[in-house]
Amino acid sequence: MGTQVKDVIIKPDAPNTLLLDKHADYIAAYGSKKDDYEYTLSEYLRMSGIYWGLTVMDLMGQLSRMNREEIIEFIKSCQHDCGGISASIGHDPHLLYTLSAVQILSLYDSINVIDVEKVVDYVKGLQQEDGSFAGDKWGEIDTRFSFCAVATLALLGKLDEINMDKAVEFVLSCMNFDGGFGCRPDSESHAGQIYCCTGFLSITGQLHKVNADLLGWWLCERQLPSGGLNGRPEKLPDVCYSWWVLASLKIIGRIHWIDKAKLRSFILACQDEETGGFADRPGDMVSSLWSPSYKSLHMHKYFACCFTRSCHSSKRAYRSLQYILTSVLYFHPGGSFPHSVWCGWSVFAGR
Amino acid sequence: MHGRVKVKSTAQQEEEKRKEREKKLKAFVSARDAVLRKRSAGEHDEEALQLTQQLLSSNPDFATLWNYRREVLLQLETSREKDEVQKLYESELHFIEACLKVNPKSYGCWHHRSWVNTRLPQPDWTRELGLCDRCLSLDERNFHCWDYRRVVVKESGVSVEQELQFTDRLIGSNFSNYSSWHYRSTLLPQLHPQPAPDSASNTSPSPTASPQIHSHRVCEEQLLKEYELAHNAFFTDPNDQSAWFYYRWLLGRAEREEMISCVYVSRERERVSVAFSKPVHAQSEGLMLVLDGQPQQVEWRSTHPRLRHSPVWLCDLPPGSVSDISNEHNLTVHWTEKYTHRDCALYTGCAESWCRDSATDQELFRSELSVEKSSVLQAELQSCNQLLELEPQNKWCLLTIILLMRALDPLGHEKETLAHFQTLKEVDPMRSSYYSDLCSKFLIENTILKMEYAEVRVFSLSNKNLTTLCHLDQLLLVTHINLSSNQLLRLPPQFAMLQCLEVLEADDNAIESLEGLYHLPKLEEVSLRNNQICKLSDLESLASCTKLTRLDLRGNPVHKTANIDSELSQLLPLLCKSQAFVV
Numbered sequence: 001m002g003t004q005v006k007d008v009i010i011k012p013d014a015p016n017t018l019l020l021d022k023h024a025d026y027i028a029a030y031g032s033k034k035d036d037y038e039y040t041l042s043e044y045l046r047m048s049g050i051y052w053g054l055t056v057m058d059l060m061g062q063l064s065r066m067n068r069e070e071i072i073e074f075i076k077s078c079q080h081d082c083g084g085i086s087a088s089i090g091h092d093p094h095l096l097y098t099l100s101a102v103q104i105l106s107l108y109d110s111i112n113v114i115d116v117e118k119v120v121d122y123v124k125g126l127q128q129e130d131g132s133f134a135g136d137k138w139g140e141i142d143t144r145f146s147f148c149a150v151a152t153l154a155l156l157g158k159l160d161e162i163n164m165d166k167a168v169e170f171v172l173s174c175m176n177f178d179g180g181f182g183c184r185p186d187s188e189s190h191a192g193q194i195y196c197c198t199g200f201l202s203i204t205g206q207l208h209k210v211n212a213d214l215l216g217w218w219l220c221e222r223q224l225p226s227g228g229l230n231g232r233p234e235k236l237p238d239v240c241y242s243w244w245v246l247a248s249l250k251i252i253g254r255i256h257w258i259d260k261a262k263l264r265s266f267i268l269a270c271q272d273e274e275t276g277g278f279a280d281r282p283g284d285m286v287s288s289l290w291s292p293s294y295k296s297l298h299m300h301k302y303f304a305c306c307f308t309r310s311c312h313s314s315k316r317a318y319r320s321l322q323y324i325l326t327s328v329l330y331f332h333p334g335g336s337f338p339h340s341v342w343c344g345w346s347v348f349a350g351r
Numbered sequence: 352m353h354g355r356v357k358v359k360s361t362a363q364q365e366e367e368k369r370k371e372r373e374k375k376l377k378a379f380v381s382a383r384d385a386v387l388r389k390r391s392a393g394e395h396d397e398e399a400l401q402l403t404q405q406l407l408s409s410n411p412d413f414a415t416l417w418n419y420r421r422e423v424l425l426q427l428e429t430s431r432e433k434d435e436v437q438k439l440y441e442s443e444l445h446f447i448e449a450c451l452k453v454n455p456k457s458y459g460c461w462h463h464r465s466w467v468n469t470r471l472p473q474p475d476w477t478r479e480l481g482l483c484d485r486c487l488s489l490d491e492r493n494f495h496c497w498d499y500r501r502v503v504v505k506e507s508g509v510s511v512e513q514e515l516q517f518t519d520r521l522i523g524s525n526f527s528n529y530s531s532w533h534y535r536s537t538l539l540p541q542l543h544p545q546p547a548p549d550s551a552s553n554t555s556p557s558p559t560a561s562p563q564i565h566s567h568r569v570c571e572e573q574l575l576k577e578y579e580l581a582h583n584a585f586f587t588d589p590n591d592q593s594a595w596f597y598y599r600w601l602l603g604r605a606e607r608e609e610m611i612s613c614v615y616v617s618r619e620r621e622r623v624s625v626a627f628s629k630p631v632h633a634q635s636e637g638l639m640l641v642l643d644g645q646p647q648q649v650e651w652r653s654t655h656p657r658l659r660h661s662p663v664w665l666c667d668l669p670p671g672s673v674s675d676i677s678n679e680h681n682l683t684v685h686w687t688e689k690y691t692h693r694d695c696a697l698y699t700g701c702a703e704s705w706c707r708d709s710a711t712d713q714e715l716f717r718s719e720l721s722v723e724k725s726s727v728l729q730a731e732l733q734s735c736n737q738l739l740e741l742e743p744q745n746k747w748c749l750l751t752i753i754l755l756m757r758a759l760d761p762l763g764h765e766k767e768t769l770a771h772f773q774t775l776k777e778v779d780p781m782r783s784s785y786y787s788d789l790c791s792k793f794l795i796e797n798t799i800l801k802m803e804y805a806e807v808r809v810f811s812l813s814n815k816n817l818t819t820l821c822h823l824d825q826l827l828l829v830t831h832i833n834l835s836s837n838q839l840l841r842l843p844p845q846f847a848m849l850q851c852l853e854v855l856e857a858d859d860n861a862i863e864s865l866e867g868l869y870h871l872p873k874l875e876e877v878s879l880r881n882n883q884i885c886k887l888s889d890l891e892s893l894a895s896c897t898k899l900t901r902l903d904l905r906g907n908p909v910h911k912t913a914n915i916d917s918e919l920s921q922l923l924p925l926l927c928k929s930q931a932f933v934v
Contacts, residue, residue, distance in 0.1 A: 005590070037372045040380060044413045090387045091415040138418060140462045177536035177600040186501055186537045188494045188530050208630040208660040213792070214603075218596070220785050227781075233529045233592050235492070257788070259781040272357075283356055 006236050007224040008281045014269035019276065020060055026276030027053045028065045046088040047078065047097040051104050058107065068108055075101045076113055082125075083118030084136065094136045095126060095148040102152050111156070120158045123149050131166030132184075142183045143174050147196035150203045164204060171200050172209055179214035191222060191231040191244040198251040207252065216254030219245050227262030228270075228281060238280045239270045382406050390419050395426035404446060411450050411457035421466065433472050440471045448482065455486060461495045465502060476507030491521060492530050511542045522584060529593040535577075536600060543573035575727050577601055582731060585747065589738060595747040602754050604718045611693040612662075613707040613827055614684050615850065618676060618697065620872055621668040623649075624850045625684050625693075626827050628713070630660040637687035638664075642672060643680055654847035655869050662824035663848040676700060703851075705828055709803050715825070716796045717758055728759055746779040757793065765797055787818040787838075799825050808851065813837070823848045823867075830873070835859050840883075842867040857882070858903075863889065870895045881906035887918050899926045 030039065030053060042049060050071060057063045078086045078101065084093025085101040098119060105111045126134045126149065133145040146167060153159045173185045174197065180189025181197035194215070201207050222229040222245050228237025229245045242263060249255040269282040360368075386402045400423055403416045410416075424443065428436050447464045454460065468474045483500040486493060504514060515538050521531040569577070578601055584594035613626040623640065633651035640647045649666040653659065673680050679699045685692040695706040710716065720728065732755040739748050749771050756764035772790040776783045794815050799822060802810060809831040817837035823845040826832070831854045839860040846867020853873045858880040865884065868877070869892045877899065884890065884907040893899060902923070904910050912918060919926070 037376045040376055041410065044410075044415065086415075090391075092418050094414065136418075138421065138462070138466065140458070142458075176533065178533075178596055182494070183498060186534075187498050188533045190494065205659060213789070217785060217789075220782055221592075223781050225781075232492075233596065234527045254785075257782065257785040262781060279357070 005225065006230075006234055007226050008228065008237060008283070010226055010266065010269045010282050014282050015271045015273055016265060016268050018268060019271050019273065022271075022273070022276035023278075024057065024060050024062045024065070024276075027057055028062070043088045044091060045097070047075070047085065047100040047104075048087065050074075051100040051107075054104060054107060063107075071104065072108065072110055072113055075104060079114045079118070082137075083115065083120070083122035085114070085119070092136065093122070095123065095133065095145045095152070096135065098122065099148040099152045102155050106155050116156055120153065120156060120161055123152055124161050127162050127167065129166075131163060131168070131170035133167070143171055143181060143193050143200070144183070144196045146171050147200045150200055154203050159203070168201070168204055168206050168209075171197050172206075175210075178218045179211045180218055189218065189232060191219070191229075191241050191248065194219070195244040195248045198248045202251050210252055212252040212254060216249060216252055216257055219249050219254070220257035223258055223263065226282075227259065227264075227266035229258075229263065229266075236281065237266065239267055239278050240280070242267055379406070379410075386416065386419065395423040399423045407459075408450055408453065411454050411460050414459050417459045417463050421463070424470070428470070436470075437472050440467050443467050451486070455490060455493055456495055458495065461499055465499065468506075474506070476503055479503045480507065480509065487521075491527055494530065497530055497534065511538050514538055515542065522580070527593075528591075529596070532581075532593045532597040536597065539573060539577070540568040543570045544568055571721065571724060574601065575724065578727060578731060582734065586734070586738065589742050589745050589748060592747060595751060598751060599754060602751075602758055604714070604758075607714065609686075609689045610691050610713075611684055611686055612713060612824075613705060614682065614693045614695040615705040615827055616673070616680075616682055616695055616697050616703060617872075618673050618702050621670060621673055622872075623666050623668060623682065623684070624827055625664050625666075626707075626824050626848075627662045627664070627686070630658075630662050631664075632660050633664040636689075637685075639685040639687060640666060640668075641683040641685065642668065643682075647672075654850065655844040655867065657844040657866070658847075661845075661848070663827060663850070665850070673697060676702065707828070710799055710825065711803070716800070717761060720758070725759065728755055731755055732759065743774075744778045746775055746782075749775050749778070753793075761793070762797055762800055765794075768793060784818070787816065791815075791817045791819045792821050795820070795822050809833075813856070820846065827851065830854070832856070835878075840864070844869070847871065855879075858906075865889060865892055868892050868896060872896075872898065874899055876901040878903040879907065880904070883907065884909045887912060887922055890919075890922055893926070894923055897925055899923070902926055 054063065054066055054071070057066055074089070075085065077089055078091075078093075078097070080086060080093045082093060084095070085098040086093045087097040087100075091097075101114070102111065102119065105113065123133075126136070126145070128134060128141065132141045132143075133149045134141055135145045135148075149162065150159060150167065153161060170185075171181070174181045174183070174187065174193075176182060176187075176189045178189050181193045182188050182190060183193055187193070198207070198210060198215075201210060221233070222231070222241060224230060224237050226237055228239065229241040230237050231241050231244065246255060246258065246263075249258060266282070267278070270278045270280070272279060382402060382405055386399070386406065389399055389402065399419065403420045403423075406413060407416050407420070424439065427439060431439065444464065444467055447460055447467065450457065450460045451464075468479070480500070480503050483496055483503060486496040487500070490496075503509075515535065518531040518535045518538070522528050522535075578598070581594045581598040581601060585591055585598065588594075607628050610628050611625060612628050613624075615624040615626075616622075617624075625638075633653070638651060640649050647669065649668070651664045651666050653661045654663050654665060655661075677699055680697040682695045682697065683692055684695075693706055695704055697704040732752065735748055735752045735755060739745065739752065742748060753768050753771050753775075756768055761768075769790065772786050775786045779786070794812060794817065798810060798812050802808075808828050810826060810829045811833040813833045814836040817834065817839055820834075820839065820843065823843075826849050828851050829849055830851050832849065832852060833856040835856050835858040837860050839857065839862055841862060841864035842857070843864075844866050847869045849871060851873055852871050854876045855868075855874065856878045858878050860882050862879060862882040863884065865879075868874070874896045875898050877893070878901075880903050884904060886909060889909065890904075893902070909915070
């Protein structure tokens with residue numbers, strides 16, 4: 001008797017070079033098909049989708065293909081009276097989309113088109129007595145939101161507006177037996193949460209509180225024989241974990257514990273040669289044909305392309321991301337922050 | 352959509368699908384627009400509930416709709432009696448359950464359910480626990496459900512024992528049970544807390560203390576039972592990784608007592624170096640320096656600007672306060688935040704002095720074991736070795752044997768440990784870098800232990816396949832270090848903690864960065880032959896090592912720089928003024 005390792009097999013005819021142009025075309029065209037089913041159904045996270053798309057286009061040197069003015073106007077119309085920003089027009093404000101909006105505006109060097117003070121008030125107002133952050137006025141608590149809060153304020157240079165000690169105390173209270181982090185105290189470790197918490201601790205200068213050797217081990221054990229990464233033990237690999245896991249490893253200085261070559265071939269195999277884009281894993285569909293119960297937008301998978309080095313144009317992408325991640329590693333609260341630095345960060349949207 | 356395999360279909364099938372999607376899209380858009388219109392008009396009525404119900408059933412991630420629904424429910428509450436409100440929210444629970452059947456992993460659904468329970472005049476926690484049981488029986492790894500269960504358990508007063516039994520059942524079912532082991536790790540400290548250490552030491556554990564130490568907030572009796580539980584699991588299925596992860600946690604050591612581990616005083620430099628048991632930010636720790644009974648006004652600084660939190664801190668004594676070698680002095684460093692201190696006597700005729708507990712005394716790398724625990728771990732080691740005979744390629748087993756040997760006798764098992772690491776790299780090549788780094792760490796630990804038995808200040812680890820450096824805070828007193836013939840890539844900022852270093856040999860590595868060779872006050876000789884130092888700027892920090900008289904850079908790319916001699920004399924003027932200078 002023995003448990004089989006949950007994994008996928010990469011077929012010999014899977015793509016093995018980075019199809020950058022196809023991906024760029026895919027993203028450039030994505031928003032234009034407004035009658036597209038998937039596009040409409042993912043409206044609830046539109047702001048994040050735009051952020052992911054823009055970031056990747058920027059990393060590929062093709063940001064100019066996106067409509068800057070339209071996007072900025074869109075963001076302006078998504079800021080509510082309370083200061084918070086929603087995913088799309090007519091939707092309610094939330095920390096997730098407030099961060100995405102601030103990230104986009106930082107990328108475009110246009111942060112002042114929105115009321116920055118009100119954004120800060122909104123974020124501050126969501127901090128709870130135990131230091132945690134609610135996602136919005138309806139009170140869901142999650143370490144993702146701790147990350148959103150400090151990332152937003154860091155970009156705005158306003159980290160001193162919240163109770164930092166309490167915020168740190170809460171995040172640390174979510175550390176588990178395996179060195180990882182979950183949504184709330186006592187929640188199971190998960191790569192997405194680990195990304196948010198290590199990102200949080202990096203921004204707040206508290207990385208020394210992480211057990212890097214233990215957590216690094218847990219993270220490098222996410223790599224499966226196929227070369228892909230899963231999000232926690234005994235789960236299938238998913239290309240989005242290239243981001244969550246790898247970024248976490250980079251933050252704690254253990255990125256070399258992953259087999260780069262094997263991960264690269266896994267990511268390349270996830271590409272859809274016809275439409276462009278990345279599927280969760282080799283052979284899966286990029287876009288949904290059915291009414292999605294799950295999130296249908298896979299924009300965050302595009303970050304995966306940043307980690308490949310298979311052709312010279314992606315080297316630039318990789319170097320940019322290295323710079324980005326290194327900058328964040330050395331970030332000191334209160335210091336200045338180049339706007340392009342946030343290109344590499346994304347928000348863990350609900351599934 | 353996650354997990355849907357791409358299948359090529361005929362043109363006709365494509366067209367049919369396209370039409371279907373178009374239809375669905377139209378329906379969605381019209382319903383969505385109707386809902387948002389209603390909301391803008393401020394309508395909070397039954398129709399709003401119906402419309403949102405329709406949409407949320409298949410789009411539970413559309414968060415704004417849950418918000419609207421809550422607004423409607425709150426509005427309806429105001430015009431209803433308690434028993435009607437009860438019914439209203441019970442029916443809401445039915446709706447949520449239907450949504451959960453379609454998508455059991457929607458944050459929006461689970462949060463809404465929690466919210467409903469706060470509005471229900473009489474929540475039924477038994478029913479909620481039943482929902483959790485059913486949900487977990489379908490997917491034992493659904494963390495949304497586990498999180499919800501924790502709330503239900505807390506509200507309904509289910510005992511920790513009952514929940515532990517629940518994990519027993521799930522773990523016994525032999526299938527993807529990491530979530531259960533994790534839950535167990537959080538339950539045990541509540542059930543079997545470690546009795547408090549002597550009250551003479553510091554107060555209650557700090558709220559920011561890492562939960563990893565929970566295993567040592569579990570009393571030993573229970574801990575030993577847990578070894579058996581995990582052992583049984585991985586003996587039943589040696590590839591059940593969850594049990595091995597849990598076991599590693601059980602083998603983990605308690606967090607060290609917070610203390611000052613070393614105080615070093617240099618008369619010549621009139622400087623005090625202090626090593627703490629963990630990284631601190633000196634300015635926030637209430638540090639006080641007392642010299643001959645007099646508190647001193649001093650400024651603490653880290654050994655390197657990149658190390659804002661560091662285990663090692665320095666301060667300068669007032670000029671002339673200890674420079675006369677005929678005087679004896681008594682120095683005390685107080686760590687007021689932790690109610691602890693360390694004394695150091697500087698004797699007549701001595702140029703330097705230090706005070707330090709040995710690594711063993713500090714339980715630096717392993718805890719002292721009780722007789723019972725020691726014998727249990729011996730037995731575990733034996734069993735794991737037997738398992739290894741049956742499964743020689745099992746990496747979990749190999750790693751666990753290494754960890755057991757370290758817990759029992761790190762020096763005695765050194766040879767075996769190295770052999771096992773070699774095997775690990777062969778059977779699990781994707782993680783070779785991890786194993787190399789971990790092996791390096793254990794070799795450094797062993798060398799520190801051996802160094803102390805010999806009471807020397809020479810640290811030698813040449814030709815040991817070292818890929819990384821660590822525990823540099825333990826090398827504060829080291830004067831000579833030999834790291835030659837390894838695979839090191841850098842001397843990191845932490846290397847600046849080697850405040851007593853006089854001679855550095857690091858030939859035949861792959862060193863590119865010398866960041867840590869920074870303000871090392873006693874450093875005289877540096878040999879870095881055959882490394883990867885490429886640019887002159889890589890040598891910048893050496894200018895701060897003012898006693899440097901010998902620097903060997905042969906075999907580095909930088910050595911081929913045009914006019915290397917004159918470039919170096921500009922970069923390191925003090926070095927080049929001396930006679931014994933080799934490039």
